[in-house]
Amino acid sequence: MIAFNKYYNKFNILSVSLVIVSLLLLTFKGLNFGIDFKGGTLIELRSTDSKINVSSLRDNLSQMNLGDVSVKNFGNETDFLIKFENNENKNVIEEIKKNLDKSFGNSFNFRRVENVGPKVSAELLRSGVIAISVALFLMLVYIWIRFEWQFSLGAIAALFHDVIVTLGLFSLLGLEINLSIIAAVLTIVGYSMNDTVVIFDRVRENLRKYSDIKIFELTNISINETLSRTLITSVTTLLALLSIFFFGGEVLKGFSLAMIFGVIFGTYSSIYIANTVLVRLNVSQKTVLREDKN
Amino acid sequence: MLYFSKLRIIFITLISLLFIIFALSNLFNFDNKILNKKINLGLDLQGGSYLLLEIDNDPVIEQKLQNLTVTIRNFFKEKNVRITNFKLSNQTLSFTSDENSKQTILDEFASEESELNPYYQRFKSHQLDIVEENNFFKVSFSKQGIINLKTSSQDQALEIVRRRIDEIGTNEPNILKRGNDRILVELPGLDDPMRIKSLLGKTANLTFRFVTNDTEGSFGAEKLEFEDGTEEAIVSKRIILSGENLLDAQPRMDTENNETVVTFSLDRVGAKRFGKATSTGIGKRLAIVLDGKVISAPVIRDTIATGSGQISGGFTFQSATDLALLLRSGALPAPLNIIEERTVGPDLGQDSINAGMIALLIGFILVILYIFVKYKIFGIITNIALILNLFILVGILTIFEATLTLPGIAGIILTVGMAVDANVLIFERIKEELKSEKNNLIAFDSGYTKSRTAILDANITTLLAAIILFFMGSGPIKGFSLTLGIGIFTTLFTVYFIARLLTVLYVSKNKEKEGLI
Numbered sequence: 001m002i003a004f005n006k007y008y009n010k011f012n013i014l015s016v017s018l019v020i021v022s023l024l025l026l027t028f029k030g031l032n033f034g035i036d037f038k039g040g041t042l043i044e045l046r047s048t049d050s051k052i053n054v055s056s057l058r059d060n061l062s063q064m065n066l067g068d069v070s071v072k073n074f075g076n077e078t079d080f081l082i083k084f085e086n087n088e089n090k091n092v093i094e095e096i097k098k099n100l101d102k103s104f105g106n107s108f109n110f111r112r113v114e115n116v117g118p119k120v121s122a123e124l125l126r127s128g129v130i131a132i133s134v135a136l137f138l139m140l141v142y143i144w145i146r147f148e149w150q151f152s153l154g155a156i157a158a159l160f161h162d163v164i165v166t167l168g169l170f171s172l173l174g175l176e177i178n179l180s181i182i183a184a185v186l187t188i189v190g191y192s193m194n195d196t197v198v199i200f201d202r203v204r205e206n207l208r209k210y211s212d213i214k215i216f217e218l219t220n221i222s223i224n225e226t227l228s229r230t231l232i233t234s235v236t237t238l239l240a241l242l243s244i245f246f247f248g249g250e251v252l253k254g255f256s257l258a259m260i261f262g263v264i265f266g267t268y269s270s271i272y273i274a275n276t277v278l279v280r281l282n283v284s285q286k287t288v289l290r291e292d293k294n
Numbered sequence: 295m296l297y298f299s300k301l302r303i304i305f306i307t308l309i310s311l312l313f314i315i316f317a318l319s320n321l322f323n324f325d326n327k328i329l330n331k332k333i334n335l336g337l338d339l340q341g342g343s344y345l346l347l348e349i350d351n352d353p354v355i356e357q358k359l360q361n362l363t364v365t366i367r368n369f370f371k372e373k374n375v376r377i378t379n380f381k382l383s384n385q386t387l388s389f390t391s392d393e394n395s396k397q398t399i400l401d402e403f404a405s406e407e408s409e410l411n412p413y414y415q416r417f418k419s420h421q422l423d424i425v426e427e428n429n430f431f432k433v434s435f436s437k438q439g440i441i442n443l444k445t446s447s448q449d450q451a452l453e454i455v456r457r458r459i460d461e462i463g464t465n466e467p468n469i470l471k472r473g474n475d476r477i478l479v480e481l482p483g484l485d486d487p488m489r490i491k492s493l494l495g496k497t498a499n500l501t502f503r504f505v506t507n508d509t510e511g512s513f514g515a516e517k518l519e520f521e522d523g524t525e526e527a528i529v530s531k532r533i534i535l536s537g538e539n540l541l542d543a544q545p546r547m548d549t550e551n552n553e554t555v556v557t558f559s560l561d562r563v564g565a566k567r568f569g570k571a572t573s574t575g576i577g578k579r580l581a582i583v584l585d586g587k588v589i590s591a592p593v594i595r596d597t598i599a600t601g602s603g604q605i606s607g608g609f610t611f612q613s614a615t616d617l618a619l620l621l622r623s624g625a626l627p628a629p630l631n632i633i634e635e636r637t638v639g640p641d642l643g644q645d646s647i648n649a650g651m652i653a654l655l656i657g658f659i660l661v662i663l664y665i666f667v668k669y670k671i672f673g674i675i676t677n678i679a680l681i682l683n684l685f686i687l688v689g690i691l692t693i694f695e696a697t698l699t700l701p702g703i704a705g706i707i708l709t710v711g712m713a714v715d716a717n718v719l720i721f722e723r724i725k726e727e728l729k730s731e732k733n734n735l736i737a738f739d740s741g742y743t744k745s746r747t748a749i750l751d752a753n754i755t756t757l758l759a760a761i762i763l764f765f766m767g768s769g770p771i772k773g774f775s776l777t778l779g780i781g782i783f784t785t786l787f788t789v790y791f792i793a794r795l796l797t798v799l800y801v802s803k804n805k806e807k808e809g810l811i
Contacts (some may be wrong), residue, residue: 232722233715
């Protein structure tokens with residue numbers, strides 16, 4: 001048996017500081033919103049001329065009065081991603097195409113064009129925030145119906161930890177937040193909950209079974225009993241996610257990366273946050289038996 | 295938990311077979327209507343354009359209020375009520391009257407049977423709101439008035455958009471209303487999204503008006519630019535002909551001066567008016583105005599009574615084709631703005647399909663190998679369930695002809711990763727039970743029973759997330775939630791029916807064996 005409970009305090013301090021750092025990052029550095037939420041235009045280009053590089057492309061586009069243009073490679077040397085903020089000019093894409101064809105001799109293939117107006121991006125951001133809030137709220141309701149309040153508090157603490165730290169990491173690394181990241185965050189919410197609930201199920205079962213074991217020991221027993229399941233499921237989920245990350249193409253990179261972070265944090269938090277809340281609230285056999293009577 | 299009746303086994307086998315056949319129908323062409331279903335590929339996989347158009351109703355509101363000026367004046371003239379100082383600004387029409395007429399005007403607007411201010415009988419709300427202060431009236435559209443105006447212009451715009459897209463002949467376009475002032479257009483496999491964007495972005499309001507020097511005429515005049523921006527002309531506001539009078543328009547090569555032109559033919563009313571205008575206006579210039587810009591303004595040399603004519607304006611064949619198309623399909627009731635566009639080229643779509651499939655295959659193989667190493671014989675059982683899970687999932691998507699997006703493929707891969715969770719929970723539990731229980735059958739039975747709540751909890755939480763995503767998400771994200779959500783049900787089915795059946799068969803044959811798992 002691994003003595004997870006020996007490190008409860010240390011990891012609690014770590015988690016609290018991670019959450020604080022993440023919140024500070026989110027407040028002061030903020031998130032790197034993509035065009036879905038900020039509005040603007042995105043163009044993915046593939047060139048047939050290997051001599052064209054980011055700087056020649058940037059020089060060319062900077063003469064077009066597009067405002068703040070970002071140009072970078074996308075996946076490989078001949079693919080480029082161009083981004084700029086909302087433009088009043090309705091024909092801007094056509095003009096870029098003409099300009100590039102003129103300067104580089106028809107060597108570009110426009111693989112993807114996305115343009116999100118300010119109204120739509122504001123709506124997408126709002127519905128994204130609502131979706132995550134509703135998801136957190138429903139999880140709260142579910143867990144509240146399903147468990148005693150001490151357990152609910154533990155699960156919710158773990159959930160908020162996972163979401164906040166994942167977003168904090170995105171802020172730290174400056175990774176782009178787009179629609180698919182919202183999907184990833186919601187899936188993380190589901191996964192984190194899933195992981196916590198399985199351990200809690202066991203804690204409650206053991207609470208009924210042993211009246212003389214303190215919660216400090218009991219959580220450790222329960223974590224150990226469910227440990228192999230926790231690990232196997234994390235491994236298979238991570239295997240699936242890693243294969244999306246490495247082979248699923250550029251579009252899914254951000255999504256799978258967020259999920260990978262989320263699964264790791266989710267596994268960690270079910271052990272070191274959810275359970276420590278039970279310990280700190282001094283949950284005992286009475287807690288579950290009282291509920292049974294009702 | 296360990297008993298399966300014969301009937302149940304047959305039922306499980308049949309259901310699995312059914313879904314497998316449907317899953318396979320994506321690969322083979324069955325010569326059968328029911329079986330010949332396929333999963334739809336989303337725009338991000340097959341390439342195409344997603345356009346969200348917003349109708350700009352402001353000009354319509356202004357126009358309606360402008361028209362109302364005349365209606366109100368004439369209406370009250372008959373009742374000997376004098377109204378003066380009509381002014382239109384900020385979508386509000388204001389006018390003044392005297393103390394004696396005040397009540398007559400207010401009563402008319404408030405009357406439930408008012409002709410001037412309709413809708414009350416149908417909507418329990420008038421079309422217009424009126425406020426009065428010191429004999430100064432302000433009239434504007436009511437909430438209900440705005441709603442009706444928006445829905446009707448949306449209906450018209452939808453029809454025109456459909457006609458324009460049909461004329462271009464893209465395959466299976468999807469044109470839908472969104473809210474009461476938006477139109478969603480999905481165009482799979484489009485070669486030239488720029489062309490369709492420029493076609494949808496034009497109101498195509500065509501008018502024929504005389505060029506004049508007299509800015510004080512009774513209809514007024516305005517200074518308009520030529521389309522090529524080289525010239526300006528003062529054009530009367532009196533409309534001789536409009537696009538509504540057009541029956542047909544076609545691009546044509548004018549052999550005389552070797553120029554591409556658009557020929558048009560007019561309906562009876564139009565032909566009459568055109569004939570009259572061209573006979574009285576010989577020597578004058580007739581401006582052909584499209585969306586506030588002059589295309590050309592030829593000098594009338596002869597009376598044209600045939601009801602057909604041609605527009606020249608330095609067209610290329612492409613621009614003449616497009617103008618003819620716009621004129622044939624009619625003018626939009628209001629300008630459309632493209633507020634969201636997502637276009638994926640066909641080669642990127644194919645790349646995404648390939649990448650998605652490779653990721654799925656590799657993820658699948660890795661998970662299968664890992665589970666086999668972990669559980670040996672029960673790993674094989676789990677893997678059989680996992681493979682069937684994938685087939686059933688694809689089968690269900692096929693039956694409903696659901697749309698598969700790239701995030702949707704990610705959802706399937708994730709399902710593969712998470713699907714083993716339930717079996718892992720069961721097997722780990724059985725291992726624990728075997729520590730205290732020597733009878734294999736009893737241990738397996740209680741393993742299944744005791745793991746049930748945890749499995750249900752785990753799946754309900756993921757399902758909740760998927761459902762929220764389905765209702766809140768858009769486009770590709772919806773595809774992700776769909777596969778993730780359906781994946782939960784197929785996982786539960788394969789775990790509790792297929793994997794359990796196989797486990798039961800194996801365990802009942804090896805009842806006495808020790809260290810079974």
